[in-house]
Amino acid sequence: MIFYKNKTGLITGASSGIGRQMSLDLAQRGTRPVLLARRKDRLEELADEIKKTFGIDAVVIEKDLNEPGAAAWLYSHLKEQQIEIDILINNAGFGFKGRFLKGDAATYRNMTDLNVSVLTELTYFFLPDMLSKKTGGILNVASMAAMSPVPYFAVYAATKSYVSSFGCALWHEMKGTGVNISTLCPGPVRTEFFIVAGAKEGDAPERTVQTAREVSKIGLDALAANTMLVPTSASLKFLSKVSSVIPLKTNMKVAASFMKESDV
Numbered sequence: 001m002i003f004y005k006n007k008t009g010l011i012t013g014a015s016s017g018i019g020r021q022m023s024l025d026l027a028q029r030g031t032r033p034v035l036l037a038r039r040k041d042r043l044e045e046l047a048d049e050i051k052k053t054f055g056i057d058a059v060v061i062e063k064d065l066n067e068p069g070a071a072a073w074l075y076s077h078l079k080e081q082q083i084e085i086d087i088l089i090n091n092a093g094f095g096f097k098g099r100f101l102k103g104d105a106a107t108y109r110n111m112t113d114l115n116v117s118v119l120t121e122l123t124y125f126f127l128p129d130m131l132s133k134k135t136g137g138i139l140n141v142a143s144m145a146a147m148s149p150v151p152y153f154a155v156y157a158a159t160k161s162y163v164s165s166f167g168c169a170l171w172h173e174m175k176g177t178g179v180n181i182s183t184l185c186p187g188p189v190r191t192e193f194f195i196v197a198g199a200k201e202g203d204a205p206e207r208t209v210q211t212a213r214e215v216s217k218i219g220l221d222a223l224a225a226n227t228m229l230v231p232t233s234a235s236l237k238f239l240s241k242v243s244s245v246i247p248l249k250t251n252m253k254v255a256a257s258f259m260k261e262s263d264v
C-alpha cells in the first residue's frame, strides 16, 4: 500500500497486543517502525523478528510515557537521532475494571495522563512535521467504550470518549492538508489489556472477541483511507449507530450489563 511505503512510524505500546501487531504490519507495508514501551526485552525481541521477517531495522525506545515530560523528551530525542516520524500510532493505554471507588487515585491519574494527555501531547509535537511534508497520519486507538458512559469502567470509558472526540475534531481540521487522522474503536480484543485492567478470563463473550491481527489490519487500512471513526466489526458498527439514537440511560444499562455488574 503506497501510503505506508518508505515511511517511519512511531508505535506507542509496541511491546504487546494491538501495538505489537501494528508494528509487524507496518513493517510488512514498508514503514520502518519505532517501537516504544517500558519492557525493553519485548521490544528487542520484536525488532529481531521484524529484521528477520522484513529486513527492516526497527528502532527501540524504552520509555515510561507516564514520566513527566515524556512526550516532549521523545520528540527531541528522535530529532537528535535525525528520525522524522511520518506515522504516529497513539496506542499505549490501559483501563481499570470495577466500581469507581475500588480503584486508587494514583491509577486514575496515570490512566488519564497516558490515555488522554500523553496522546494529545504526542499529536501536538509530531503533527507539524507531517503537515510541512503534506503526508502521513495519526491513528488514535480509542475503544467502543468511547460510545457511551460505561459503569464499572467509568474512568477508562471517559478517557476513550476524549480520544474519539479529539480524533474526530482533528480529522475535520486536517481536511485537505494531506495528513490523515483516524480513530479506531475496537470492542474486546485478545491481548494483555483485560489482565492489566483486573478483569477475568472469559469476561467478554467469546464470539465478540477479536484478534489483534484483525484489529490492526482494519486500523491501518482505515488510516490509509483517512476514515474518521472506525468500529472494528460489522456488529460494532451497528452498535455504534444504535447507541447514537437510544437514550443515555438505556445505553448505560446495556454497557453495565456487558461489565457484569455482579462481579464488580
Ligand SMILES: NC(=O)c1ccc[n+]([C@@H]2O[C@H](COP(=O)([O-])OP(=O)(O)OC[C@H]3O[C@@H](n4cnc5c(N)ncnc54)[C@H](OP(=O)(O)O)[C@@H]3O)[C@@H](O)[C@H]2O)c1
Pocket: 012, 013, 014, 015, 016, 017, 018, 019, 036, 037, 038, 039, 040, 042, 063, 064, 065, 066, 091, 092, 093, 094, 095, 114, 141, 142, 143, 144, 185, 186, 187, 188, 189, 190, 191, 192, 193, 194, 196
Ligand atoms: N484489548 C482490548 O480489548 C481493547 C479494546 C479497545 C481498546 N483497546 C485499546 O488498545 C490499546 C492497546 O491495548 P492492548 O489491548 O494491546 O493492551 P496491552 O496488550 O495491555 O498493551 C498495552 C501496551 O501499552 C504499553 N504501555 C502501558 N503503559 C505504558 C506506559 N506508561 N508507557 C509506555 N507504554 C505503556 C504496554 O507496554 P509496557 O507494559 O511494556 O510499557 C503495552 O505495550 C489501548 O489504548 C487500549 O485501551 C484495547
